[in-house]
Amino acid sequence: MKIFDSHCHYNLNPLYTNWQDHWQKAQEHGVIGANVVGTNIETSRRAVEIAQQDERLSAAIGVHPNEYVTVSPADLPTIITQHTTALAMMIGQDKTDQIVAIGETGLDYFRLTAENYQTARSNQQAAFRAHIELANEFEKELIVHVRDKGGKKAKNNQAYWDTLEIIEKFYQHKKRFILHCISGPAEYLQRALEMGAFIGVAANVTYTNADELRELVKLVPQDRLLLETDAPYLPPQEFRGQVCEPWMIEKIAAFFSNLHQNYFN
Numbered sequence: 001m002k003i004f005d006s007h008c009h010y011n012l013n014p015l016y017t018n019w020q021d022h023w024q025k026a027q028e029h030g031v032i033g034a035n036v037v038g039t040n041i042e043t044s045r046r047a048v049e050i051a052q053q054d055e056r057l058s059a060a061i062g063v064h065p066n067e068y069v070t071v072s073p074a075d076l077p078t079i080i081t082q083h084t085t086a087l088a089m090m091i092g093q094d095k096t097d098q099i100v101a102i103g104e105t106g107l108d109y110f111r112l113t114a115e116n117y118q119t120a121r122s123n124q125q126a127a128f129r130a131h132i133e134l135a136n137e138f139e140k141e142l143i144v145h146v147r148d149k150g151g152k153k154a155k156n157n158q159a160y161w162d163t164l165e166i167i168e169k170f171y172q173h174k175k176r177f178i179l180h181c182i183s184g185p186a187e188y189l190q191r192a193l194e195m196g197a198f199i200g201v202a203a204n205v206t207y208t209n210a211d212e213l214r215e216l217v218k219l220v221p222q223d224r225l226l227l228e229t230d231a232p233y234l235p236p237q238e239f240r241g242q243v244c245e246p247w248m249i250e251k252i253a254a255f256f257s258n259l260h261q262n263y264f265n
Contacts, residue, residue: 005034005249007104007143007180007200007228010057011046012039014243015232019050022231023057026246030253032056034246037104037143037180039064041086048090051098060101060143061087062131065108068123069116076123080130087131091138103143104180105131107166109159110147125166132170142167142177143200150183160184164191181230182216189219200228203236203248206255227252 010019033056038044044061051059063083071079091099107124135142148159171177179192180200199220205213227249235244236251
């Protein structure tokens with residue numbers, strides 16, 4: 001079985017200090033390539049640095065939405081400008097086209113409180129739009145992180161609908177957009193697919209209590225499904241409590257082989 005890891009973090013500790021060893025082990029378990037995804041300016045630089053060392057690796061650069069939660073509205077424009085300038089410079093210096101995407105960017109309302117909700121939501125949306133403008137300008141794919149509290153209450157799913165509204169309004173769709181580590185209501189997933197989304201699925205789909213997620217994934221057409229580890233996060237069920245290592249994507253692929261026999265022939 002040959003597997004591409006669409007979203008991993010060789011650029012984050014504890015993987016970063018010996019990322020070459022983790023990459024070698026992943027190859028021994030069938031991984032033929034991986035996209036290394038940035039979460040802030042420093043880890044984005046690391047992603048590019050890593051990708052430049054092996055043509056089978058690529059990089060995504062961006063700043064995670066949680067980085068904007070505590071920024072004051074007065075400082076936000078300056079910080080966003082600093083971030084987008086740094087990211088654009090990385091693209092300009094990328095002579096081998098190792099940078100394939102902008103991300104991970106998006107909206108994450110999961111830990112927002114009543115006290116910081118409006119400011120943090122506004123901050124994240126502004127940063128998300130700025131990332132989309134970069135993706136448009138440089139014709140890069142867009143890797144989107146979306147998370148909210150979920151459940152049956154509409155207000156607990158607002159991040160999902162805000163995300164699609166912003167993408168529909170601002171993203172020019174010259175390249176595909178990817179919803180990383182899918183979650184949310186089925187109606188959101190169906191709308192995203194109609195808009196052309198590709199869907200990233202991580203090892204949390206193997207968790208004992210993940211029946212809703214498994215039902216969600218069954219809605220995804222075969223040609224829109226991307227496997228990811230999100231390593232060092234979200235280890236498969238049998239490794240819960242441990243660091244997720246990139247080779248473990250083999251376990252996710254095996255799980256899908258049972259869930260959807262036609263996905264891996």
